Amino acid sequence: MNADRKEKDPTLVCTCNDLFINDIQESINFGETEYREIFAVHGLQPRCGECVDHVSDILNGK
Template sequence: MNSDRKKADPTLVCTCNDLYINDIQESIDDGEIEYREIFAVHGLQPRCGECVDHVDEILNGK
């Protein structure tokens, strides 16, 4: 994870895959509810796992 990039753009959730809050919310709106499914919809795979908590927060509406 690139902490500097994440600090510079708070909408960036996954710096490994350039996945943003809007991308994740779009996946949730389409019915995805699992971390790996959200990445798969965008043709991506999780890498370092540092974003899992942030993705979970979005999934839980926090």
């Protein structure tokens, strides 16, 4: 995870894959509810796992 990049853009959730909040919301609207599924919709795979909690928060509407 690149904390500097994430700090500069609060909509950036996963710095390893350049996955943003709107990408995750798009996946949720598509019907995805699981961490790995959200990445798969965008042709990505989780890498370091630092974004798990942030993705979970978005999934839970936090």
